[in-house]
Amino acid sequence: MENKDDILEVRNLTINFKTYAGKVQAIRDISFDLKKGETLAIVGESGSGKSVTTRSIMGLNAPNAEIAGGSIKFKDEEILDKNEKQLSKLRGKSIAEIFQDPMTSLDPTMKVGKQVAEPLRIHQGMSKEKAMEKALEIMKLVGITNAKERINDYPYQFSGGMRQRIVIAIALVNYPQVLIADEPTTALDVTIQAKILHLMKELQTKINTSIIFITHDLGVVAGMADRVAVMYAGKIVEYGTVDEIFYNAKHPYTWGLLGSMPTLDTDADVLPSIPGTPPDLLEPPVGDAFAARNKYALKIDTLKQPPFFKVSNTHYAATWLLDDRAPKVTPPADIVKRQEHFKATHNN
Amino acid sequence: MVRYLAKRIFYLILTLFIVTTVTFFLMKIMPGTPLTNEAKLSPSERNMVLQQYGLNKPVWQQYISYIANAVHGNFGTSFQFSDQQVSYLISSRVGPSLLLGLQAIIVGVLAGIVVGSLGAIKKGTWVDTTTTIVSILGISIPSFVLSILLQYFVALKWGWLPIAGWSGFAYTILPTLALAAMPFAESARFVRTEMVDVLSADYIELARAKGLSKFGIIYHHALRNSLIPLVTIVGPLAVNIMTGSLVVENIFAIPGIGEQFVNSVVTNDYPTIMGLTIMYCFMLCVVLLITDIIYGLIDPRIRITGKRG
Numbered sequence: 001m002e003n004k005d006d007i008l009e010v011r012n013l014t015i016n017f018k019t020y021a022g023k024v025q026a027i028r029d030i031s032f033d034l035k036k037g038e039t040l041a042i043v044g045e046s047g048s049g050k051s052v053t054t055r056s057i058m059g060l061n062a063p064n065a066e067i068a069g070g071s072i073k074f075k076d077e078e079i080l081d082k083n084e085k086q087l088s089k090l091r092g093k094s095i096a097e098i099f100q101d102p103m104t105s106l107d108p109t110m111k112v113g114k115q116v117a118e119p120l121r122i123h124q125g126m127s128k129e130k131a132m133e134k135a136l137e138i139m140k141l142v143g144i145t146n147a148k149e150r151i152n153d154y155p156y157q158f159s160g161g162m163r164q165r166i167v168i169a170i171a172l173v174n175y176p177q178v179l180i181a182d183e184p185t186t187a188l189d190v191t192i193q194a195k196i197l198h199l200m201k202e203l204q205t206k207i208n209t210s211i212i213f214i215t216h217d218l219g220v221v222a223g224m225a226d227r228v229a230v231m232y233a234g235k236i237v238e239y240g241t242v243d244e245i246f247y248n249a250k251h252p253y254t255w256g257l258l259g260s261m262p263t264l265d266t267d268a269d270v271l272p273s274i275p276g277t278p279p280d281l282l283e284p285p286v287g288d289a290f291a292a293r294n295k296y297a298l299k300i301d302t303l304k305q306p307p308f309f310k311v312s313n314t315h316y317a318a319t320w321l322l323d324d325r326a327p328k329v330t331p332p333a334d335i336v337k338r339q340e341h342f343k344a345t346h347n348n
Numbered sequence: 349m350v351r352y353l354a355k356r357i358f359y360l361i362l363t364l365f366i367v368t369t370v371t372f373f374l375m376k377i378m379p380g381t382p383l384t385n386e387a388k389l390s391p392s393e394r395n396m397v398l399q400q401y402g403l404n405k406p407v408w409q410q411y412i413s414y415i416a417n418a419v420h421g422n423f424g425t426s427f428q429f430s431d432q433q434v435s436y437l438i439s440s441r442v443g444p445s446l447l448l449g450l451q452a453i454i455v456g457v458l459a460g461i462v463v464g465s466l467g468a469i470k471k472g473t474w475v476d477t478t479t480t481i482v483s484i485l486g487i488s489i490p491s492f493v494l495s496i497l498l499q500y501f502v503a504l505k506w507g508w509l510p511i512a513g514w515s516g517f518a519y520t521i522l523p524t525l526a527l528a529a530m531p532f533a534e535s536a537r538f539v540r541t542e543m544v545d546v547l548s549a550d551y552i553e554l555a556r557a558k559g560l561s562k563f564g565i566i567y568h569h570a571l572r573n574s575l576i577p578l579v580t581i582v583g584p585l586a587v588n589i590m591t592g593s594l595v596v597e598n599i600f601a602i603p604g605i606g607e608q609f610v611n612s613v614v615t616n617d618y619p620t621i622m623g624l625t626i627m628y629c630f631m632l633c634v635v636l637l638i639t640d641i642i643y644g645l646i647d648p649r650i651r652i653t654g655k656r657g
Contacts, residue, residue, distance in 0.1 A: 060556055085561075092559035099557075104550040107569050109576065109648055118568075119558045154648045170558065 001076055007177055007210050008034035008057070013070035015052055015061070024281045026052045028234040029070070034178065039204065039211040041221040041242075043257065044231035047278055050214045053231075054180045056080075057212075058095055059087035074178065092119040096176035100183040102163035106155040113139070113151035116169045123174055135173065141206075142169045143199060161192035168200065175207045182214045197224055218261050222246065222342075227314070230254050233279050233289035240315030246342045250309075250317035252294045255335045263341060272334075288320070296321060296329050356640075360633045367629045368622065372414060375618055376407050382427045382616040401427065414622070423626070424619035428612065434623035438605060442627075444514055445597065445604035449589050451524040456531030457582065461575065463532070464539025468574075469566060471544055479536060486533025491592045495526040495599040512601040523600040527592050531585040538581055542574035549573075579643045586635040590628060 001009060015027035027049045034040050042050045055061045057072055057079060072079040074095065082090070096119075099105040107115055116139060117131035126134065132151070139147040142165040155163055164184065171179060181200065185193040197220065204211055213224055221228055222242065229239040230253065238251040249255055256274035276293035279285050285292070291301035300306075300320050309322035321329050330336070381403065383394055398404045402413065417424065423434040460483075467479035502522060503511035510519050546552065547570055555565045593606035601607070605624060612620040644650045 058557060060553070088556075088559045088561055090559070091557050097554075097557045099550055099554055101550060105554045107551045107555070107573065109572050110569070118555075118560070122559050122564070156649050167554070170554070 001073060003033065003035075005035045006033045007036045007075060008212075009071075009073040010053070010057075011071045011073075013053065013056065013072060014068040015049075015056060016066045016068050017062070018064045018066055022282050023066075025284055026065075026234050026281060027056075028284065030231075030234075030236050031070075032229055032236060032239065034210050034212060036177075036210055037204075037208055038226040039213055039224055041213045041215060041225035041228045042231055043215060043218060043221060043228055045216055045274075045278065047281075048231040049234040050216075050231055051182055054097070054182060054212055054214060057178070057180065058091050058097060059084070060091075060097075089123075092171075092176075093123040093174045094176055095178045095180065096171040096174065097180040097182060098164075098168055098171045098184045101187045102160055102167050103187065105167055106163055108155055110154070111152050112155060112158070112166050115155075116166065116173055119170065119174050135169070138169045138173045139166070141203070142166070142172070144169070160188055161196065164188060164192075164196055165199070168196070168203070172203060172207060172209075176209055179204075179209045179211045180214070181211060183216070184213075185220065186215070186217075193220070200224070218246075218257055230257065233284060234281055235289065235318070237290065237319070238315075238317040240311065240317075244312065244315040247339050248311070248315070249331070249335075249339075250311055250315075250322055251290075251319045252296050252321070253290045254317075255331050256293075258335055258338055259332065261338075263338065288318075298326060356637050360630075360637070363633055364626060364629055368415070368418065368626055369411070371622060371625045372411055373407070375621060376410075378616075380616055382618065418622075418626070423623040426612075426617055426620045428615050428617040428620065434619045437608065437620060438623055438627055441603055441605045441608050443604075444602050445593055445606055448520060448523055448527060448597075448602065448604065449586070449593060451520060452527035452589050453531055453582070453586060455524060456528035457535045457578070457585070459528070460532045460535025461539050461578070464536040465543055465566070465571070465574075467536070467540040468543035468547060471547075476540075479540070483533040483536040483540075486529045486536070489529065491526050491529065492595045492599060494529050495523070495596050498522045498526055499599070512599070514602050519600075519602075523596050523602060526596050526600075527589050530588050530592060534581060534585060534588075535578060538578060539574060542577055543570055546570050546574045576643070576647045579639050579646065583636045583639040587632055590631065 003009075010033070011031045013027055013030050014025075017024040017026050030049075030053065032040070042053065044050050052061060052065070056065070056067065057074075059079065059082065067080055070080070074090070079087070079090070106112065113132055113135050116135035117126075117128075120126045120131040120134055121128070124131075136147055136151055139151065144150060144162060144165055150158075155166070158166065164187075168184075184200070185196050188196060200211070201224065203209075211224075213221070215221060225242050227239065227241050228245040229236050230245070230251065231237065232253050238245065238249065238254050240248075245254060246258070249258060253274070260271060260273050262271055274293055279289050279292065285302070286305075287303050288294070288297070288301040288306050291297040294301065298320050304320075306318045306320045306323075308316040308318050310316055311322070320326055331339070381398075382401075383389060383397060389397070395404065402410060405413075414424070421435070426432045426434055426437055429437065463479045463482065467476045470476050499511050499522065502508050509521055511522075513519055552565060552569060555569045560568065590606075593604060594609055595606070596602075597604045597606035598610055605627070608620065609624045609628075611617070612624065
């Protein structure tokens, strides 16, 4: 480990998917750290590589995924060197995951209590009775009402929000050190979303875990994360603390994301969006992958990949706009307005 | 549950009644009478026999008297074996057929589960290809061809098992295999498809993320979920075996009801045809009812009630 505060270090990770059409370069040389006890949000649109990144941390990628290089270190253990058996000792114990869709991620024909108890039985070799006792305890902790009576119910007897609580219980039952939450609230309606997010925040302090929170919704990030990494086309384009990303974003793609976030003042009929579509990762562009959709793009953007420019000790952005030779560009007016708005609401 | 059963039994009786009626008239439309093959009879002798069996009355009268008797459990006397009650004829022959049918469905479905699961787990490898080829063969080779092949190789050429007849377990093996081919192939294909589906489900991914081993995932999560729908095809498979037994019992000279059925049709033995049809229909309805009940028992999402919807 390069830093003793880190629990997870990803360095130069590169992942390709072999398909009939060729190699899809899903993850292109990304690096990030996860510190003990913090929540890191990975933000980006569909297909930007958020889930592939976290799946590879658990060794859960599809068989056609090929790790072309890099390293993933969990507490000095190299995850990429582990075989399936060694990985399964880690999964559900030290590193756990909350899945996106609670309607499909529970086994429909197994009683929920048994499903929650399963990781205990596998990793701690607990007896059936003891595991069920522990399962009940964690089900109460995640807020299943009447947990004792409901432990022998089947998933179809629960609502979506309750099911997601059960999925969370399954992930947390072994008190993992790293928790990956892959869009855990996307499939839920908004009022339930808030409750689930609140629950995750609360449980994080209770069992002291680090969270990687994947989402495409910056609105969710604000209340959840300590730090944010913005991904685009298989690369991290900007990362920093939540405040830095919300108040002082430097990458035009991040501006685009912030601009497409509705606020209470939004009264337009059509929500703003980033024009164009992400590039084809079978043959990613030579330069900045976002250049084609970027109205601030410079000539060099189409020729050369931008390196990370330091904004502060914790804030980096990969855009040529930060180069000394680049023309000075200020964010679009509505983004500035938003940043003011965020600051104002934050201080209240 | 009681209400549901009562409802199903009512439908069962209704089905039996309709099948009986349709078969009765179909049989009368068929060319020929039980006496077609008796060329030596003079017209007056012929009339006498027809009168004795009540075959000279109008068809609707024959029908009414048949139904009236059948309701009282009297299915008449066989024409072919003149002093044998149809009910006795059937009950004395039902044993071998039931035994063969049960053996065939158990062997076929169990082998189908194993082979189908293997195909799904090893999807895309030579194992999958082999199991697919085997099940396609099982579906496309008719049971009479398979019976004859088995007789030729296993019994005649290699002499491992008796070629035909009915005296002991060894005699049941070849006909069981011949009958099991279809249910085996069908359930193998079915289980493979189901399990491929289940293995790509989110809850299997979650099971992996829990740290379950490959075997644990199959055993604890994939099997149950892919086998539950299999129950729905066991009914049709049982039908398959029943119709298959008509041919297979003849080839292996097994004194079962299938062989009897074919004989009765050939000789226009009306009461026996009727009796056997009713019995087949009854067995079929019972098999379907049982599979529905089993489905409700093993799938927690389905609860049987008498109510609609």
